Amino acid sequence: MSELTDTVDLSNCDREPIHVPGSIQPVGFLLALTSDWMVARVSANVERFLGLAPDAMLGRPFMDFVPGDTVHALRNRMAVLRGPNAVERMARCVLVEGGDPFDVALHVSVGQLVLEAEPSANETGDIGGTVRSMISRLDQCEDMSAFFREGARQVRALLGYDRVMVYRFSGDGSGEVVAESCRAGIGKFMGLRYPATDIPAQARDLYKRNLLRIISNVRGDTVPIVPRLDERGQPLDLSLSVLRSVSPIHLEYLRNMGVDASLSISIIVGGKLWGLFACHHYAPKWPAVSSRSVAELFAQMFSMRLESREGLALVEYERRARDVSDQLLSAVATDETLLRDPDWLGDILTSVIKADGVGVWINGKHASSGTTPGPEDFRRIVRALNGTASGRVYATDRIGAIVEGADTFVSEAAGMLAIPISRAPRDYVILFRSELVRSVRWGGDPHKPVEYGPNGPRLSPRESFAEWKELVQGRSKPFTEPELRVAETLRATLIEVVLRLADEASIERQRASARQELLIAELNHRVRNILGVIRGLIRQSQPDDPAAAEFIRVVDGRVHALARAHNQITDDHWGPAPLQALVDAEARAFVDEHERVVSQGEPILLNPQAYSTMALVLHELVTNSTKYGSLSTTGKVRFTWEREIGGDLLLRWVESGGPEVRQPTRRGFGSTIIDRSVPYDLGGRSTIEYRPEGIVATFRIPARHVAEARSFAGPAIKFPRPSKGHPAAPPPKMLAGHHVLLVEDSLIIALDAEDILSRLGAASVTPMASVEAALDSIDAHRPTVAMLDINLGDRTSLPIADRLLELGIPFLFATGYGEQARLPSEHGDRQIIQKPYTLENVARAFDRMLGTSGQPD
Numbered sequence: 001m002s003e004l005t006d007t008v009d010l011s012n013c014d015r016e017p018i019h020v021p022g023s024i025q026p027v028g029f030l031l032a033l034t035s036d037w038m039v040a041r042v043s044a045n046v047e048r049f050l051g052l053a054p055d056a057m058l059g060r061p062f063m064d065f066v067p068g069d070t071v072h073a074l075r076n077r078m079a080v081l082r083g084p085n086a087v088e089r090m091a092r093c094v095l096v097e098g099g100d101p102f103d104v105a106l107h108v109s110v111g112q113l114v115l116e117a118e119p120s121a122n123e124t125g126d127i128g129g130t131v132r133s134m135i136s137r138l139d140q141c142e143d144m145s146a147f148f149r150e151g152a153r154q155v156r157a158l159l160g161y162d163r164v165m166v167y168r169f170s171g172d173g174s175g176e177v178v179a180e181s182c183r184a185g186i187g188k189f190m191g192l193r194y195p196a197t198d199i200p201a202q203a204r205d206l207y208k209r210n211l212l213r214i215i216s217n218v219r220g221d222t223v224p225i226v227p228r229l230d231e232r233g234q235p236l237d238l239s240l241s242v243l244r245s246v247s248p249i250h251l252e253y254l255r256n257m258g259v260d261a262s263l264s265i266s267i268i269v270g271g272k273l274w275g276l277f278a279c280h281h282y283a284p285k286w287p288a289v290s291s292r293s294v295a296e297l298f299a300q301m302f303s304m305r306l307e308s309r310e311g312l313a314l315v316e317y318e319r320r321a322r323d324v325s326d327q328l329l330s331a332v333a334t335d336e337t338l339l340r341d342p343d344w345l346g347d348i349l350t351s352v353i354k355a356d357g358v359g360v361w362i363n364g365k366h367a368s369s370g371t372t373p374g375p376e377d378f379r380r381i382v383r384a385l386n387g388t389a390s391g392r393v394y395a396t397d398r399i400g401a402i403v404e405g406a407d408t409f410v411s412e413a414a415g416m417l418a419i420p421i422s423r424a425p426r427d428y429v430i431l432f433r434s435e436l437v438r439s440v441r442w443g444g445d446p447h448k449p450v451e452y453g454p455n456g457p458r459l460s461p462r463e464s465f466a467e468w469k470e471l472v473q474g475r476s477k478p479f480t481e482p483e484l485r486v487a488e489t490l491r492a493t494l495i496e497v498v499l500r501l502a503d504e505a506s507i508e509r510q511r512a513s514a515r516q517e518l519l520i521a522e523l524n525h526r527v528r529n530i531l532g533v534i535r536g537l538i539r540q541s542q543p544d545d546p547a548a549a550e551f552i553r554v555v556d557g558r559v560h561a562l563a564r565a566h567n568q569i570t571d572d573h574w575g576p577a578p579l580q581a582l583v584d585a586e587a588r589a590f591v592d593e594h595e596r597v598v599s600q601g602e603p604i605l606l607n608p609q610a611y612s613t614m615a616l617v618l619h620e621l622v623t624n625s626t627k628y629g630s631l632s633t634t635g636k637v638r639f640t641w642e643r644e645i646g647g648d649l650l651l652r653w654v655e656s657g658g659p660e661v662r663q664p665t666r667r668g669f670g671s672t673i674i675d676r677s678v679p680y681d682l683g684g685r686s687t688i689e690y691r692p693e694g695i696v697a698t699f700r701i702p703a704r705h706v707a708e709a710r711s712f713a714g715p716a717i718k719f720p721r722p723s724k725g726h727p728a729a730p731p732p733k734m735l736a737g738h739h740v741l742l743v744e745d746s747l748i749i750a751l752d753a754e755d756i757l758s759r760l761g762a763a764s765v766t767p768m769a770s771v772e773a774a775l776d777s778i779d780a781h782r783p784t785v786a787m788l789d790i791n792l793g794d795r796t797s798l799p800i801a802d803r804l805l806e807l808g809i810p811f812l813f814a815t816g817y818g819e820q821a822r823l824p825s826e827h828g829d830r831q832i833i834q835k836p837y838t839l840e841n842v843a844r845a846f847d848r849m850l851g852t853s854g855q856p857d
Helices: 046-050 068-079 127-139 144-159 201-209 248-257 289-334 336-340 342-349 375-385 481-540 546-571 579-590 608-627 669-682 747-759 771-780 798-807 839-850
Strands: 029-033 039-043 088-094 101-109 112-119 163-169 175-182 212-215 223-226 261-269 272-281 357-362 365-370 394-396 415-420 428-433 438-443 467-472 597-600 604-606 636-643 649-656 685-691 694-701 706-708 739-743 764-768 785-789 811-815 832-834
Touching: 029 046, 029 223, 068 088, 068 101, 088 289, 127 144, 127 289, 144 163, 144 175, 144 272, 144 289, 201 261, 201 272, 212 289, 261 289, 272 289, 289 336, 289 342, 289 481, 336 342, 336 357, 336 481, 342 357, 342 365, 342 428, 357 375, 365 375, 375 415, 375 428, 394 481, 415 481, 579 597, 579 604, 579 608, 604 608, 608 669, 608 694, 669 685, 669 694, 669 747, 739 747, 739 771, 747 764, 747 839, 764 771, 771 798, 785 798, 785 839, 798 811, 811 839, 832 839
Parallel strands: 597 636, 739 764, 739 785, 785 811, 811 832
Antiparallel strands: 029 039, 029 112, 039 223, 088 101, 101 112, 163 175, 163 272, 212 261, 261 272, 357 365, 357 428, 394 415, 415 428, 438 467, 604 706, 636 649, 649 694, 685 694
């Protein structure tokens, strides 16, 4: 099958190019003319056909030895050449007065007009009638197999080759013989596959340019082009030539197959190389120009009929898909729960895309129907899909290519087609196909290592074409291009369904938002009053013990910082607040000379969670610097921030001019806030360096917490300094031996809860702040009990609860919403701790859940 070219580098990037001297087959001759019709190149055999020596022709005007009416006809035909790959033909053209006529082909190659001439065969016939008769036979074929078979039979009847095959390319570049017509006694190639290396990509590109390629005799000599190089040192580009010789590697390839002559005609569908009519003959053969013209025209008509048939099949297929889309829309409009029903979805989707099972993943919940992977494997598949491009259908016939360990479920699901129906979080409807174990017949071993030939680093043709069978495992039937197009249509429909449901939910959220506005206003009022009361209580406490007084001062400062932050974000209706205002408030509260704290950065807003976190961090940095660092003397602090390319916010706190700094020997609560608040509460990063010249702290806040503002005014916020404390009591050791998973998105609350759980005897406590981190922790280190904060920022811990329920691990919920907390029916009877956490309410909840034995009731 292979064809290589002498004008294109067909080597791989790590091999030397394959160069073939420019030459033609001796069945005709070639002339190349410059723009002023001077003879620039000739083939060495021109004397045999025209009686003129090559040396006598080079550099002479073409019209010196060609009749004027022939020159006129050639000029007219040249005028209709259109496009870089255009070829024109003239029959029975007289090139020498009184000489025999020639059939001439004309094309342009790098500014030169190339004429190829073959002696006329004196054949006549009705080309149009012949093609019409051939096409009418094609149109009577009922299915594609008969269509291909009839095409091969018609070409063989026309050209008389021993074997004619319809060879179709696959998406990976390999090819398969899908139809064949051959004389008796030479064996069958039908159904054989050939690896992509047999016809390199460069050769396939050439097949799109030159639709008909002929080799008359694989053992015959060739005729060189004179001169071999032009004045620029370049050979003549013979890509569009009919007479051109081919690579000796390809000739050796054909000889190894036992073929003496070949002809190929390209089948172009939709502007792409669909395949070839590949003709083999076991003796030298050169078909007449008229027969080749009919064959080329037939191949073009065959391509159009093929494209039409495939198009009609696709139209019918997509019509069925539209019917399914309409059915989806109308059904879900009356019952939105159908979207989560895998049995219903499976019935409707597999009516247009064949599959063995359907899985649905929506809001972290999984449901399936038919033959699908188990819940654990399904989760791994979803995680792998989240690494693919969002918003597009993803299909593979081998799940193991993207999921490690897929061989454990390959019998149930080897291939999949994933239809995303949201962006964040990523929800999917996934169609699964079971493993299809099949035997593939190759025309030789496709896995044979590359060998080098005797002429150095150049590819050698393979020698064995014996049928070679390969057992393909771990793959499903591939999803076709039409199925992918239909899947995209269904994706759009499913997203429309989701958006319609979202619109209805939005209307309900608007109603709830109005009620929430009133609630938030009342809540903010009460919170401010409570902060004021706490501040007053702390300020009224004046103990004689210096240590207690220092403790009150520290707690008062921290509550004060939170109060200032809360005041700012509630003034903005619990929306993003300016970072600069926070810096100004802390600086004014602790530093008399405000210019000693220099801040620099573009106007930036932080969301409420990040704003409260940074309020505590900045407070600890300022108070620490005031007590021990540069602000304790005459030094300065430079606080800067900037947005990175990905949108994250990078902040730097740099002290200078203060006393020499040393690494602290004791880690206090303030250091914990500075070091762990940003990573734990916000999912960012923080580092602190104790340099002799001053502390340098760096924080990275993820982009989701940050918004840019064109301008803002940072008001000076002044709050009193409250304080609080809490007593400790000797607790029962009801959690002895237990490993507790604690899910809480606030670092300070998590630290408090961790202390309570440890006092209750827990062997270990693993705090986690997000759903993903908690799920990964469960897989890595399975807990024995768990305590879950229901609300984690803008998400809930229900996916974690579902996972714990599957594993049979006891757990309870915690909430700050009091009696307003609502749980789904499967968790409706679960224990709930009301915040704030205390030793008593945590112990009481675990006692009810575990009983006096310390094990689940």
